[in-house]
Amino acid sequence: MNVLVIGATGFIGSAAAAALAKAGHEVSVLQRAGDRRATDHRPVPGDLTDPASLQRAATGFDRVVHAGPPLGESLDLAGVDALVTAGGPLVCTTGAGVLGSGTTDEDSEPDPHPVVAWRAEVERRVRTAGGRVIRPGMAYGEGGGSVPRLLAAKAAERGTGVYIGEPGVRWPVVHVADLAELYVAVVERAEPGTVWHGMSETVRLDDVARALGGGTATSWPLEEALADMGPVAGLYTLDQDVSSDKTRRLLDWTPRHTSLIAHLKAPGRRV
Structure with a gap:
């Protein structure tokens, strides 16, 4: 086409x-x-x-x-x-x-x-x-993706992984x-x-932060994140478990990369 x-x-x-x-x-x-x-x-x-x-x-x-x-x-x-x-x-x-x-x-x-x-x-x-x-x-991989890069930058700045708000927030990733x-x-x-x-999987954002922080992570209070990032910070506290089962079944879509955490922990990985 x-x-x-x-x-x-x-x-x-x-x-x-x-x-x-x-x-x-x-x-x-x-x-x-x-x-x-x-x-x-x-x-x-x-x-x-x-x-x-x-x-x-x-x-x-x-x-x-x-x-x-x-x-x-x-x-x-x-x-x-x-x-x-x-x-x-x-x-x-x-x-x-x-x-x-x-x-x-x-x-x-x-x-x-x-x-x-x-x-x-x-x-x-x-x-x-x-x-x-x-x-x-x-979205992540190939050295791109705004969220992994932002969290990686915060981890480097603070010396520990950083997530916004409460622990346990889930995100769909691909x-x-x-x-x-x-x-x-x-x-x-x-x-x-x-x-x-x-969506290839659902991950916890605090687990992503720990992977970026070498095993440790701390909360960035939402009020502080809002002051720094603006209203978009609220998206980081949206807890979601989003299925792609129908897409996989009807379009025969089978993601090959199924672990963001493994990707982040891989030697020489690019966020």
Whole structure:
């Protein structure tokens, strides 16, 4: 298929673009005017902050994969509307934050954290138009992933692992290479109007902190984290056990990297 990838210079988008190309698809990437070409894929001019340019860029593709960063409610909704109007079936990335705390799966209704509240409406618009939604867990591997890097930096700064709030908070996680294979499966085989989960396992955030801290960890009080990081710190206290069983079964998706803790403890590992 002829596929446009939005966010192809980012952590997830670059992996998805590479996996799609490896699978034999013709991959083009959105590129802002004036930016230096950053990938080997064909650039298509467009800007996430300019919905009209998104509509022009996305016209004529068999699939449009949106793995760009969230920019806020007004820009994200306008961007999705523009991509839907372009007519190419959309594969849109949201995330586990769109789900509430506790145990959830692909059929659970969104209950988003306030920091990403509008993403539920993004999903609704994409699905209504016949698009597909991918909700990744916290992505790691290949030296990327904002959460592992942040926690690693805090561990280095304090001399011990650091987690936010109370111990025991669970997070769904996924290696970026496995997540990239899920994008290929969704592009090739997913039915219109569906939601898919990219989670390989559930981990405790304090266990992640201990692995990064050489066996020790301490709590960073939420009030202090909020003062340092802003409202996004609240996401680190969202306790979630998110199933991807339906995705694995229906799309034959089998993650190969199934232990974040082992990854973090491996000699010479890159967070």
